[in-house]
Amino acid sequence: MSPVERQQWDVIVVGAGGAGLRAAIEARQQGARTAVICKSLFGKAHTVMAEGGIAASMANANPHDDWKTHFRDTMRGGKFLNQWRMAELHAQEAPERVWELETWGALFDRTADGRISQRNFGGHEYPRLAHVGDRTGLELLRTLQQKVVGLQQEDHRETGDHEARLKVFQEFTVTRILKDGEGRVAGVFCYERESGRFLVLEAPAVVLATGGIGKSFKVTSNSWEYTGDGHALALLAGAPLVNMEFVQFHPTGMVWPPSVKGILVTESVRGDGGVLRNSEGKRFMFDYVPDVFKEKYAESEEEGDRWYEDPENNRRPPELLPRDEVARAINAEVKEGRGSPHGGVFLDVSTRMPAETIRRRLPSMYHQFKELADVDITAEAMEVGPTCHYVMGGVAVDSETAATVGVPGLFAAGEVAGGMHGSNRLGGNSLSDLLVFGRRAGLHAAEYAMSGAGGGVAEDDVAAARAEALAPFRDGAAENPYTLHQELQQTMNDLVGIIRREGEMAEALERIAALRERAGRISVEGHRQFNPGWHLALDLRNMLLVSECVARAALERTESRGGHTREDRPSMERSWRPVNLLCRLTDGEGGMGAGIGAGIGAGIGGGIALERVRTEPIRPDLLALFDKEELAKYLAEEELDA
Numbered sequence: 303m304s305p306v307e308r309q310q311w312d313v314i315v316v317g318a319g320g321a322g323l324r325a326a327i328e329a330r331q332q333g334a335r336t337a338v339i340c341k342s343l344f345g346k347a348h349t350v351m352a353e354g355g356i357a358a359s360m361a362n363a364n365p366h367d368d369w370k371t372h373f374r375d376t377m378r379g380g381k382f383l384n385q386w387r388m389a390e391l392h393a394q395e396a397p398e399r400v401w402e403l404e405t406w407g408a409l410f411d412r413t414a415d416g417r418i419s420q421r422n423f424g425g426h427e428y429p430r431l432a433h434v435g436d437r438t439g440l441e442l443l444r445t446l447q448q449k450v451v452g453l454q455q456e457d458h459r460e461t462g463d464h465e466a467r468l469k470v471f472q473e474f475t476v477t478r479i480l481k482d483g484e485g486r487v488a489g490v491f492c493y494e495r496e497s498g499r500f501l502v503l504e505a506p507a508v509v510l511a512t513g514g515i516g517k518s519f520k521v522t523s524n525s526w527e528y529t530g531d532g533h534a535l536a537l538l539a540g541a542p543l544v545n546m547e548f549v550q551f552h553p554t555g556m557v558w559p560p561s562v563k564g565i566l567v568t569e570s571v572r573g574d575g576g577v578l579r580n581s582e583g584k585r586f587m588f589d590y591v592p593d594v595f596k597e598k599y600a601e602s603e604e605e606g607d608r609w610y611e612d613p614e615n616n617r618r619p620p621e622l623l624p625r626d627e628v629a630r631a632i633n634a635e636v637k638e639g640r641g642s643p644h645g646g647v648f649l650d651v652s653t654r655m656p657a658e659t660i661r662r663r664l665p666s667m668y669h670q671f672k673e674l675a676d677v678d679i680t681a682e683a684m685e686v687g688p689t690c691h692y693v694m695g696g697v698a699v700d701s702e703t704a705a706t707v708g709v710p711g712l713f714a715a716g717e718v719a720g721g722m723h724g725s726n727r728l729g730g731n732s733l734s735d736l737l738v739f740g741r742r743a744g745l746h747a748a749e750y751a752m753s754g755a756g757g758g759v760a761e762d763d764v765a766a767a768r769a770e771a772l773a774p775f776r777d778g779a780a781e782n783p784y785t786l787h788q789e790l791q792q793t794m795n796d797l798v799g800i801i802r803r804e805g806e807m808a809e810a811l812e813r814i815a816a817l818r819e820r821a822g823r824i825s826v827e828g829h830r831q832f833n834p835g836w837h838l839a840l841d842l843r844n845m846l847l848v849s850e851c852v853a854r855a856a857l858e859r860t861e862s863r864g865g866h867t868r869e870d871r872p873s874m875e876r877s878w879r880p881v882n883l884l885c886r887l888t889d890g891e892g893g894m895g896a897g898i899g900a901g902i903g904a905g906i907g908g909g910i911a912l913e914r915v916r917t918e919p920i921r922p923d924l925l926a927l928f929d930k931e932e933l934a935k936y937l938a939e940e941e942l943d944a
């Protein structure tokens with residue numbers, strides 16, 4: 303067996319989406335030699351799918367906007383479970399990150415007087431989303447990619463080598479974080495998708511920026527990359543995940559035809575005036591405004607419609623409530639028998655805007671429906687329903703530095719990191735999160751790496767990681783990764799989906815345990831050159847771990863809050879406000895050692911243990927930004943008295 307090739311870097315960034323590239327740029331600018339690894343092609347990360355925009359209180363469309371209002375909206379959207387310091391930093395730094403992006407070449411849509419245009423989105427008090435039509439993520443990623451190439455050109459001029467200080471390893475998948483003898487990060491183990499060759503990149507600092515988990519659910523807006531790898535890599539390395547019960551179901555995914563079920567219909571359709579109707583033609587959202595939001599939303603269609611022209615003197619329409627509220631309302635309408643022919647509801651822009659405006663403001667949506675469903679959205683309504691979209695839970699991180707808990711040298715940013723969005727993310731707050739915390743992760747990872755921390759990778763650990771990766775090529779055993787994946791997706795969709803019940807979640811845990819056991823007998827055919835069955839077998843380890851975290855935490859949290867709705871515990875309980883749920887792998891070391899060679903399933907050793915942790919009290923000056931009556935709806939008794 304020939305030794306696995308090794309390379310030395312200062313910082314390794316796993317993921318080349320918005321968070322990963324922003325982290326890599328920062329680390330390189332701090333002087334750290336930085337390697338970026340991504341599963342797909344450079345420039346193809348999930349971030350390109352982001353449509354609506356980047357939330358930042360630049361106050362271009364409404365002069366009253368400021369970071370405090372953005373902070374308030376974010377906390378309300380997250381039902382006050384947000385890691386408040388992250389929400390504060392995010393609101394304060396987002397405008398700077400957007401302007402910076404513009405100086406790097408991003409071409410945003412403009413206001414009539416030439417400033418960056420900002421659009422309305424659910425839960426945001428003012429028009430706040432900087433955008434590029436409905437293709438904002440593509441422009442964000444293109445700009446960051448261009449910046450990476452610019453830095454590589456600088457390096458070439460100085461050293462004669464484009465990749466001397468910043469190199470992208472595209473179509474490589476990381477399967478393990480490697481540590482030194484003292485439990486500090488020492489590198490990663492990965493394989494090249496095309497050739498199947500293994501590679502060890504050694505570095506004292508690793509930034510996880512791997513995105514979300516949607517591919518564990520059957521109906522999802524997420525891309526094939528969203529198999530929860532970073533979440534699982536952190537767990538396996540010994541770092542906890544926080545609040546994994548909070549999964550966002552976006553209210554408007556396509557419901558028809560079946561081949562495209564789940565694909566997103568951007569919220570900007572509603573932000574720009576689109577309305578939701580049931581089969582009786584009723585704008586039903588007026589019946590679903592919860593008490594905590596009553597003061598801020600219109601009570602009649604007339605008032606809601608006037609708001610688009612005159613937001614100062616009218617309240618916003620309830621179609622723009624936070625996503626969890628709208629998703630639940632659609633679910634309820636369908637359940638009551640008032641759904642559309644294919645099991646959704648109607649989202650209509652055709653009667654609200656001229657055809658030409660629709661084509662100009664929503665070009666991707668126009669083409670998406672025309673090409674995939676043969677529906678002309680300028681002439682008829684779309685059929686939409688909830689789809690698994692985003693995970694608020696994630697790797698527990700320090701708010702300032704993005705450092706994980708308990709694993710020196712491991713950082714996380716973007717969708718893989720938890721805390722920022724509390725129990726529910728507002729639209730547009732992810733792209734700004736990627737930029738704000740991607741930069742912070744890159745900065746602190748570089749500082750840490752260059753402080754001289756970290757030791758080397760032991761050959762035994764490389765051999766163990768190699769054996770684990772090759773385990774699915776076992777003979778004789780007969781479990782098929784595609785079958786297991788389908789069963790997992792069905793389980794998560796049916797039993798831990800948008801509406802949850804105690805018995806069903808307990809059943810999900812039993813099924814996941816059985817799937818994990820069967821995963822230990824997965825067998826794939828063929829060889830290591832581009833072998834999707836093998837890749838899926840390796841991804842399944844991650845999806846099974848993450849799904850167990852979601853189900854376990856969802857069963858533990860006996861209330862409904864944000865993205866976590868329990869039919870058997872329908873109300874938000876103030877006593878749960880200061881409680882975070884941490885998930886850890888019980889054997890801590892993630893099975894590195896004895897059982898690892900036995901392969902997927904067997905290799906992950908113990909199960910997931912949950913720990914209740916009290917959140918840090920919200921700083922008084924931040925609490926002072928809210929009315930006392932409002933706080934009384936959210937905070938626990940003892941927090942109000944403090």
Ligand code: FAD
Nearest residue numbers: 317318319321341348349353354355476513716717732733
């Ligand atoms: P990603 O962009 O997904 O990047 C993850 C990277 O990690 C990829 O490069 C991937 O290849 C790599 N990776 C994963 N696992 C591994 C591994 N094991 N080894 C190596 N590499 C790995 N948010 C907004 O704020 N505004 C919007 O308008 C908006 N619209 C959206 C529309 C859609 C259809 C969807 C699905 C989401 C939308 N979101 C939006 C959410 C937002 O796009 C994502 O949350 C965000 O892009 C995630 O970025 P990221 O950098 O964390 O991860």
